[in-house]
Amino acid sequence: MIKARDLTRRFRRGSETVTALDRVSLDIHPGELTVAAGPSGSGKTTLLSVIGGYERADAGSTLADNGVPAVDGAPPFEGLPTGRMGWGELGFVPQSLALIDELTVAENVELPARLNPGAAGTPVDALLEGLEIGHLADRLPSQISGGEQQRAAIGRALRLVPAILIGDEPTGHQDRRRVDLVLSLLRQHAYAGHVVLISSHDDAVISAADRVITLADGRVVADERTHGRPRPSRTVAQANAPDASPAGATGRARSDLATGPARSPDRS
Numbered sequence: 503m504i505k506a507r508d509l510t511r512r513f514r515r516g517s518e519t520v521t522a523l524d525r526v527s528l529d530i531h532p533g534e535l536t537v538a539a540g541p542s543g544s545g546k547t548t549l550l551s552v553i554g555g556y557e558r559a560d561a562g563s564t565l566a567d568n569g570v571p572a573v574d575g576a577p578p579f580e581g582l583p584t585g586r587m588g589w590g591e592l593g594f595v596p597q598s599l600a601l602i603d604e605l606t607v608a609e610n611v612e613l614p615a616r617l618n619p620g621a622a623g624t625p626v627d628a629l630l631e632g633l634e635i636g637h638l639a640d641r642l643p644s645q646i647s648g649g650e651q652q653r654a655a656i657g658r659a660l661r662l663v664p665a666i667l668i669g670d671e672p673t674g675h676q677d678r679r680r681v682d683l684v685l686s687l688l689r690q691h692a693y694a695g696h697v698v699l700i701s702s703h704d705d706a707v708i709s710a711a712d713r714v715i716t717l718a719d720g721r722v723v724a725d726e727r728t729h730g731r732p733r734p735s736r737t738v739a740q741a742n743a744p745d746a747s748p749a750g751a752t753g754r755a756r757s758d759l760a761t762g763p764a765r766s767p768d769r770s
């Protein structure tokens with residue numbers, strides 16, 4: 503589970519201050535597809551970037567279950583800041599995609615595993631086939647379409663089967679059939695007991711969601727469970743057991759990864 507509390511993010515534009523997020527508090531649960539919706543400029547990208555640790559909040563905090571099962575009666579929620587999670591714990595699909603142009607499609611998808619030697623996950627070939635880009639494995643990102651690049655970025659985010667998956671409009675470049683394909687993979691990941699939070703203003707995506715959080719002017723103006731699908735009572739930690747490894751054990755922390763070229767260019 504993710505607990506975001508009082509997230510506030512302001513941007514300065516000359517003499518003007520834009521409040522992109524205004525004291526947003528949310529719990530995002532595993533086991534359901536959660537979609538952040540709202541008009542352009544309402545704060546969706548900022549919310550996902552702050553929750554994913556790609557952008558710093560001016561105020562507030564975002565903590566996540568660290569995947570370690572409870573021991574000796576200790577609460578399973580350990581409160582790890584999401585910004586310190588690596589690809590093994592948190593997969594991110596940025597709007598910019600941030601693929602490395604010198605690496606092939608297969609190498610881009612494999613990157614989280616290269617950074618986390620020994621970590622378990624889904625084989626690259628299976629991901630590429632599932633995302634219908636298997637035939638493009640040896641091409642460079644610049645040699646494939648925007649929709650194909652986006653599916654490669656989704657494959658990279660899913661590579662280590664992260665407890666948390668965040669996608670900023672991950673279907674934005676897809677045709678109708680591939681929107682359904684991507685949604686089906688994301689829902690599968692969510693229903694396996696993981697946290698899946700994406701943004702979209704596509705009605706097809708919103709109607710496929712189990713929960714829709716609507717933003718306007720940086721605030722949550724609606725928060726609805728659309729399918730009424732009961733949440734599994736198990737935690738992310740339980741869902742991941744016995745493969746769960748302590749945060750950090752699967753590799754580098756997010757702050758380290760930020761220095762790598764695969765992370766969002768927004769993070770320096």
Ligand SMILES: Nc1ncnc2c1ncn2[C@@H]1O[C@H](COP(=O)(O)OP(=O)(O)OP(=O)(O)O)[C@@H](O)[C@H]1O
Nearest residue numbers: 513514515520522541542543544545546547548549
């Ligand atoms: N780097 C920045 N500098 C200044 N203002 C920014 C910056 N990033 C975002 N904003 C502003 O913050 C507000 C929220 O932007 P954000 O990108 O989060 O919205 P969004 O809902 O994701 O929009 P879209 O659907 O168009 O992607 C907008 O008013 C935007 O102009």
